[in-house]
Each structure stands twice: as structure tokens, then as C-alpha cells.
Amino acid sequence: MTSKGTMEPAPVISTTDEDVKPRKSTEVLVFDDSTHLNQVLMNLNKLRKNKQFCDVVLHVGSGQDMHEIYAHRAVVASVSPYLFELLAQKTKGTMQNQCKINGNYDISAFERLVDYAYTSKLEVPKSKIKAMYLAAAKLRIQPVVKYCGTHLVGNITPDNCTGIRAILAQAPDEDLVNQVDAYVRDNITEVLKSKELQSLPHVQVELVQHSSVEMDSTNNKHLYHMVLDWMRATFGQQGAVEAITEKVHMLYLNLDRTLHDCNDIETGDARDTEMIQDYKRLSRRLSQPNGNKNKGRSGQAPTPAKPRQFLYTRSDSSGSSSSDEEDRDWKVVATTSTGAHSTMGLALVNGKMVVLSVVQRLNTASSGSESPPELVHSGETYTTVPPMMSSRCSMGTAEFHGKLLVCGGYDRGECLRTVELYDQATNRWSLLKPMLSARGRVDATVLDGCIYTIGGSDGSKELSSAEVYDGNSWKALPPLAVARSNAGVCRLDGKVFVVGGWNGQRGLTCCDVYDPLTKVWFGVAPMLIGRYQAGGACLNREVYAVGGCDSWTCVASVEKYNPATNTWVEVAPLQNARRGCGLIEHNGKLYAVGGHDGVRSLCSVEVYDPQTNSWNPGPPLTSCRANVGVAVVGGRLYAVGGFNGKAFLNTVEFLDPRTNEWTTFVAKGSHPPLQSLERDSSREGSAEECR
Template identity: 35%
Template sequence: MKNYFSIAKSTNSLYRDKCILKSGIPTKFSKMIPNGYLIFEDESFLDSTVAKMNALRKSGQFCDVRLQVCGHELMAHRAVLACCSPYLFEIFNSDNEPHGVSHVTFEDLDPEAVEILLNYAYTAQLKADKELVKEVYSAAKRFKMERVKQICGDYLLSKMDCQNAISFRNFASSMGDARVLAKVDAFIQDHLLEVSEQEDFLKLPRLKLEVMLEDNLTLPSNGKLYSKVLNWVQRSLWENGDQLERLMEEVQTLYYSPDHKLVDGGLVIEGHSEVFGGEEDHLQFVQKRPVRESTQRQMSCSSSGSLSPSNQAANTPKQTARREWKYIASEKTTNNTYLCLAVLDGVLCVIFLHGRSSPQTSPSATPCLMKSLSFEAQPEELEDQPLSPMHYARSGLGTAALNGKLIAAGGYNREECLRTVECYDPKEDRWSFIAPMRTPRARFQMAVLMGQLYVIGGSNGHSDELSCGERYDPHTDEWTQVPELRTNRCNAGVSSLNNKLYVVGGSDPCGQKGLKNCDAFDPVTKTWSNCASLNIRRHQAAVCELDGFMYVIGGAESWNCLNSVERYNPENNTWTMIAPMNVARRGAGVAVHAGKLFVVGGFDGSHALRCVEVYDPARNEWRMLGSMTTSRSNAGVAMLGETIYAVGGFDGNEFLNTVEVYNAETDEWNDCAKALTPLSD
């Protein structure tokens, strides 16, 4: 008997229906349209096909690649692996004999972990014993399988407890996983005393400090205290040529003076110290002895990797930042006794600190500055430590200044869009987390309106552009939804102007060309309205307000970068073309300082940019300024106090978590903490 169709005509003139097979089992069909096309989706076909392909792999049939993993040979199909692993795709794509059998060798991966990844590549199912998860993570990192890395990282975090927290941190640090590392550190901060009782913690190297105090003094709060301690250790390594291991061999005696300065206590008492000081909240360093010539040579050669005055100048900012110095957590265990976990020169260490009353021979204040000849022969001023980086590398993020702090929200790191939001305190040179956004998003801009932060549109990395927006209230530390845009919008400019929020330009839903759209949001009526359209289609433009006007700067029309600039007058709802920039750029940042526009970095169609230029509205002209220390496209740029900050972005090779600042008086960019301009209280 032949199969036959039972067809019923629907009310909308489209045909729906069932195909009744001889077995009597109905099979679902999609709509059939009158012109004769048939659309059918077989839900079981994909599962059946991948199962068969995996069976072929395991039997070695039709395989055209062999993975040699620590003496084990694993067969597979190039096309399947290339689709799942960007790393293997690059290898296969560069093969001079694409039709031959490829051999790829890995001597440092676990064969079982690689087999698990192969099964995942064919079945989309990740199955690993808990003992193998770290090995799977390591293999996924090599293969650049970011989704598997994330899943393994989340699994490890779910299994973390006080007993294994140090082990997990060491693993996350070795993998360079900032996301997992930040969560492990947050756990340790909440459970430091319990963690400190575990075997892994007890095996860590430790630095013992005895801090002498005047009778009427107490040690500062944990954060400020250990900021001073870390700086003291840095100076001991960099200026004196000490080794970290030597500092840990015996108890180090320090002195906390009445004017809140931390110095080498033993030498202060003996009267042999020379103190080189700064402001009240900054470290005071005591030079113990003239640096020997042999030590100077050792510092210059930097065989140990420690930074010094002589080799810092030769190091790029990126190289300097690789040596991690980080305060993680501390607890006051007894009266004037503290326990701290920190990273010193890349080494995870425990710091024990005990405060005690100083002998009567202790001075009542820090000795005055007296420069020795040996010190004057060295550079007059040491290069300061790098500004603290964000916990996450971020590109396409939203950035704004709020209540004297710098806010960095969302963005993407490789393929992952972020929800997390970080807050930078310039007084502490420290990043901390605030409430995450409700929606992961990147390629958006952020603005402050009536004391609250607004983010609108962007992309979540998994679907089309977003139309949703949200508002952050710093008083409640909460994000709430705001009415959606009428169209999805990605790479749009956002700015506040006259108590309204403006969204300008952006990408069309297909992401192929820029938009002319301009919309305004009224926070009182909670409604959107249309404004005059731009003269030129733009996406990834920099947008900001200055003296009652709104400026949209550069961007791209399709993929062609623009140097043109438009100015919006809200009084007559018109856009006017003004003088173009010297450099065409998209994905640039903009900040307002002293009545001028500072446009920073971006992408010129070929390269991420370091160059910066400033617009003077009184002259209607642009001029070039000093370049950044690092190329940055899609970075966050904001004005905080009298300082312009550039954070994150993409340098053409890596996603960045670094920070640098601009001093308008010297026309210089700097990535060191000493470059910060103090904020007035």
C-alpha cells in the first residue's frame, strides 16, 4: 500500500498536515505553501547522524586526522574538529596537504581529557569524572574551546570549599582565568579563617612582620594597612635588591609612625636609616644600605625577574603588569594581630602581622628626608607600580564616572558577553564588584542621568541586537529595567542631554550598515520619542554632551571608518556637520575636559589605535595629542576628577583589563598609580 497524505486547508490559505505512513505513525510537517515548496524538519536526523559519525570515529573509518597525545593515538575527522576548535582550525587551515592524513602531537595533555573533548565535538555532550575536570579544562584551553572552559570552570567553582580553595586558586592562576580567579578570591575573602586551617594554606610561603606602634596609635584598616605592606615589599625587592625568599627567612621589623608612615623599624631605632617619603597615605621607604655594585648588576640583568629602576625603563607596560601584586583577603585574628593572603611578585603568600608597642628609643616621627650620594646616583624617581587592572578583560564595555568612582560594565572577552560590573576607587587604586546587570551585553555605551546609570541596547553574544535597557541606582545597588527601544540596536552611542537620554545611530538588525536613527528617553514620563536623523549613517561612533550640544564622532557607515563629526542642537532639533577629525576611526572613546572633546583610540579599519586628538569648539578645529601607551579599540573612556581614564579594549591581539590615565597639563599617558591626580573630598 502506498503512503498517502491527508491534507487540510487552513483558514489562512496555507496547507497544514500529516503524513500517515504504513505503520500508522504520524509525522509532523511544517507549513506547505501553494507554490509547491515542501518544508520538513526531521528532529531525529541530527541525533542519528552525529551518533553514526562518532561510531565511525571510534572505528577509525573515514578519519583523516590523527592526534598523538602522550603516546596515545586518537582518530577523528578534520571537518568536525575544525568546527569545534579554533586552535585546530588554524592548524588544519595552514596544512600544505589538506587532502592527506594530518598528524597533530600533544605531549602535555591528558589522553583521556582529549578523548572527552572529541566525544563532545561529535555529540555535544560533556561527560568527565570529577578527577578529570581540570585536565579537560586544560585541554579545552589549548584547543580554544571557550564554552567547555566556562563549563569546567563553573563545575570547579560549584565543588569549591575551604579545603580546596587554595588548590583551585593556584589552578585558575596557572590557567590565567580571571573570571574563575575573581570568584575564588571572593570565596576566600568570605572564609579566610576556615581556609587558613587547611593543609594547602599551611604549606604556602609566609612573611612575618612585627610592626611597632606608639602607645596612642592603632594600625589602619586592613585594606590600607596591607596596601602599605605590599608597597614596602615591592620597594625592598626593587630598590634594595632583596630577594623575596630572604625577606621570609626571618621576622621583619617595621615601624608605624605617628604621621602614618611605614618604615624599617629596626633601622629607625638604630638611627642608621634614611627615609624617602611621600604623602601621608603613601608608603615610606627606608634605604637599609648602599646598593652593592654586584647587586646593581644583578638588578640590571634581572635574572630573577624582579623589576628594578634600571630594568623598569626597558620594560613595556604589558611586561611590567605580568608580575602580579595583589591583596586578596585579611582578618584580624587577635588584638593587633592580622592574617593576610596576598600575591607578592607572582607568588601566593601568607603574611602574618603583629603590632606591638615600640621601645622608648623609637622616634616620635619619621626622620626627615636626607638623600645619600648612592641614592642620588640612581634615577631620581622610581617608576611606580602599574594601576590595578580590572578583574575581567573587557572590550565593547560601558564606562562612566559616578560619585567619584569609575564604573566599567559588561563588554566581551573573546566570545563571552559579561554581566559583571566593576567599580574603581582612585583613592585606593582598587577595583571591586557592584551588582551585575540583568542582561549580559557588549557593544553598548553607558551614560549618567539624574545620578543614575543607564545602559541601552548592545548585543548579548547569542542572538540579535538588544532593544532592552536598564538603570542602576547607586543607593540600592540594583539594576531595574527601563522601557525598551522600538528597534533593536547595537553599537549605538548613548549620552545624556537636558535631563533626557539620547541613543544615536547603531547597527541595523543584520549588522551590515549604520543607522541614522536618534531617539530620546524621558525618565519622568518613561517614554521614547524620535529626534532628527543624523546626516550620515553611523555605528560604533563616540557620543557625548558639551555645553548644551550633543556630538557624534566618527564611527563607520558600513565598514568604512569615518572622520566626520556632527553636532546636535536640541533647541531646533537639527544636526550640523562640523570640522572632521584628523584620523578616521570607529570604536573610539570620548571624554570632556576643560570645555574640549578628547577622542581616544579606536580602530581605523586596519589597526587598533593609540593616537588621541582634541576638539576645540571655539576654534572648530582638531589637533593631535600624546598617544596612549597601548593601542585600544572599543575601550571605555571617562573623565574622573581632572584625569581621563582609558580602560580595557582590544589591542589587535589581546583583550585588555589594563588601565591608563591622561594628564592634560603634561600631555602624557601613564599606566602607573603615581600618575593619578588626587580627587578633592
């Protein structure tokens, strides 16, 4: 205040933005109550026991044994996916608190599982382990299922192993089931002596064979698989096990390499011995008045054929892809020999465990009758053709210097650069230098000792590039005018023909030709229809395009190109439409091998006779194969890789010229005749060359 009594202004204090804004804390206060979760569960459990705030009443059991269990929807639904789905349906449009639980539950086990939902603790008397496993399996409470299942497997014995396996099958845990199966295999002798097996169905089979050599050469493991195949084909997926156990089944190995009931042997056949006739009479007496209810094999789609040597090879491998997994409901679990020509074991038949006993019996032809041909010769032992190093389909295949060439292709979306060679003299695969580019949906041919791979796909686009292997390295060729995949490739008159293909939008009609002398591509007359995934091969100096797809439809039509007139003409169609078949000239005829009919992968084969202009059925493959590669090497027609409808294959089979049957087995130490190899080698890969 001044002397005159006036107020002096207050001094100005300088401020900054930091002074006017609230200060931010650099620390965060975190309170972690380790007792909270347990306390919440404990309090929820108290509320449940006092029936407070419960919004659902679970009704378990039936009739007078009905039990009411009060609970909170959110709690039990968070533990059991089964209850979650059930309660979610119950709450649609209403909040009904009554919920009936269907199924035969052990009440004590169910109540303990509800306790577990609230306490995360499970107390199970040993006498209740099995009941707890079954209840938890139905409610899909996986931690409890795993815990109880592991305990059961950990206490397995020969006397309880089949019962434990039946329990585990209620909620299949592949690891636990495989552990039980391994235990059964390791202890099969003791298991077969257990009292538990007396309650299992017993299937009895007798296999009649024509010589002691066949009997001694039989692989029991493979025999059991063939018996299982017979039961599955005869009694079907829905067949009752009781129907199979009604009598002893006497079977024989038919020429189609499948087992058949001896009732199928016609009267007067060399195999129709007194023993077979007695079996037929017994079967008629045991037949039901309304006749046999089983449909048998009639009306079924063609199935892959077993190799002739399958029953007699010493190898435990069937030669099939590792991806061809056994059906868990039809499976041989374990076998053991019980005599010189008798075997007993355990198998799953339509999901039910049975005791399966097989006895081999000698069926000697009647005096004066011609004995059936023996299926195996003394001293022969077999091994499988080894699989390729990579599973693949839609690859290029050809004969190359007396060996089977496989290049490119794709497996599960991955296009391949790798090139493999199979030497049938050593029964081994080796690697050739990889191609310059990865090529799936590609075809190849060999001309004058050089490998040509044309077009294909790299996984993202169709390719116009091509390359050649001259024995030392891969080199790029001039590109095609139109990029394409799934074209047919063959050679004729010293030139490489590329037929049709897919340009990313439609099937192509064009046919392009590469001349190695001028290193130039040129076009010839287009096909009558556009097609891709067609088989391409030459026969009698003409190029054939077989089957394939026009745009989206699988076709059966076939046309051939005459270079003298530069025209395509239609010839007899396939009996069955197919795409992705392997096409090859063999013994003056065309073989259309496997493929896909638009619904399924095929095991069937068709053979074209140019003399009659007709297609006829050929011997079926041992595996269904779509987008399969084929080649003739050393007189053998090979089918390589492909897709069986479930998996990409790395397996190989060949048409045995001695039996005209496909097989995956070769006799140990055997190799094709030397003159065949010399002929192929001297022709420098001209197995496909038109003459």
C-alpha cells in the first residue's frame, strides 16, 4: 500500500506449461492378489452348495435315479465344451434353468467333475478312474480325460489291456491308444491267455492253399490285413460282428489277389475238392432261412488290387504310401504264431475288438484234376520297389538311359525342381541335377538322349519357359508362345510335341512343336476341343490326346493328330471320362493309367487297340492315382506318384509282364533281362518313340 493508501499490484510470477499441467506419475501401482482367483472359485462353490444365484439345474440320470445338480451356467460351460453347446441351445429365446443331461453317467463321477469345475481339484478313488474317464470324455473335459487315460495306461496288464483300450476308444487319444497297441504287440502271448479275451467275439478263418511252398511262404501279417479287407468288403461298414462269428470261414486267394469265400468256387473247378464240398454243405445248413443278408462285393466301385506277391513277401511293407493310414475302426492290432500254419491275434472289426484266428490248410486237387497254378515259386523272396525321395504328382516321367526318370511335379502346393532316377538293376533311387525352375503340373519327354521339360506352373502362374538336360546341365529353351500348365508332351519324328494345356483361364486347343535342330517353336493344326490334364502320347506315328478337361468338365473324348495331313480326327472315346491319367504306348497299344473322374481318384486302367479302335479294361492299379506319371523301362510299365484322394504319393508300381498284373514287389536279386536294358540304352530313351 502506498502512502496515499492505494493498493500496489502484486508481483508477476513467471510460469511454464509444466507448472499449469498436472504432473504425470512415472510409476503404476499394481495390486496382484494371488488369492483372488481361488477365493472367487471358493465363494462360487459355496454359493452353489447353498443353491444361491444358481441359474441352471442339471438333471443327470433317469427315473427314480434322477439327480439334480445346481450350478452356474458360466462356470460349468467354461470347463465343458459339451455343456457349453448344450446350454447355449437352452438359452436361445429363454432362460430356462432346467437342463436334462442325456447319457448313462456315473452320478458320483459327474458330481466330482462339477466339483472340479469350481475347485480345479479332482479327487478320484481308483475304483472310479474308468467311470471318471468315460464321464469326462462325454463332457469333453480334456485335462481330466488325459489325466485319467494316462493313469489307465500306466497301470496296464495283460489281463486288462483290451478293456482299457475299449475305454480309451470312447474319446480317442491317438497317443494313448498307440501306447496300448504297442503293449499288446509286445505281450500278445500273455494277452491271448487272459480271461478278458473270453468275452470278446472270436472270428475263425481257414485259408486253403495249393502247395506247401505257398503255405511256408505266407507272410502272416499281410495275411491278416487281407482277411480284414475281406471282412470289410463282405460284411460292410454296418455289418454286425455277430454275423462274422456265426461260423468258420474258409477262404481262398483268387486271381484278383483278394480273398474269397470258398462257396464261390464253382462245382467242377479243380479247387472244388471234397474238403471244399464239405464246407459248402455246412454253410448251407448254417444259412438263415431268409438267405445271406450280406451284399458282398457286388455293386462296389473298383478298388485297388493287391500285388500278387503281397501275401508272400518277407517285407512287412505293403509298398503303399505312408499317408495311406489305417482306418482306426478296421485295424490289425497284434498277431502271433500258434503253430506251423496257424496264427492268432487281435483286430478291430468295425470298431469292435475281436480275437482273430487264421489256419492255413492244404487243398490238394482231386485225382485226375489239373492243379491250379502256384502263386509263388520255391526260393523266391520279394522286396518292395523303394519310394521316391519326394512325394509328388503332375510330374514329368520318361525312360532315360535305361532308368526311370521323374522330374518336377508338386506336393501339397510346393512345386519342385528336383529330378530323381530309379535304377531297376539295383532297385535304388538317385538324384540328378535339379532343373533351372520349379515346375509343377509339368510333362517331360526324352529325345536323342536329352530330357525336355515344357511349361508347367511355379505355384503362382503358368510358365512359358522350357528347358533341356543334355547329360551335363540344364539349359533354357526358347519360350512357348503361350504360357501353360497341364499340357501333354511327347515326341515324334525327332521333334517335341506339346498338346493343349491350361493358360489360367481355359483349356487350350493349340498344339506346338519344338525342333531341336532349328531351336524354333512352330504351331500345327489345333485340336478339335480345348483340353488340359489330357494324356499325350504317340502311337504308330500319330499323336494322341486322351481325356482331360475342356474347361471345367472331365471328358472321355479322344483325338489323334496325323502329321502327314496336319489334321486331328476323333477316335473311340474312353469307357470312363478321366483327367490326369498317365498315357503311354506299350506293346503296340495305348495305356491310360489312373486319373480322376471328377469325383474320385481312379485305380482303373484302359487299353486302346488301334486295330479295333476300341478301349478295353486293363489290370487295376494297386493304389488309386490321379495326375500320375508313367514310363516304360526295361519292358516294365511304371506308374509313379500321383494323388490318391487323401495324400500325395511317393510310391511306385509296375505292370509285371509275366502276369499282366500291377505290383510293388520285385524278387530279391532280380533285374530285367539284359537285352531289354541294352535295347533301351541303344535307343537313347526312345521307349516312347513312334515306329
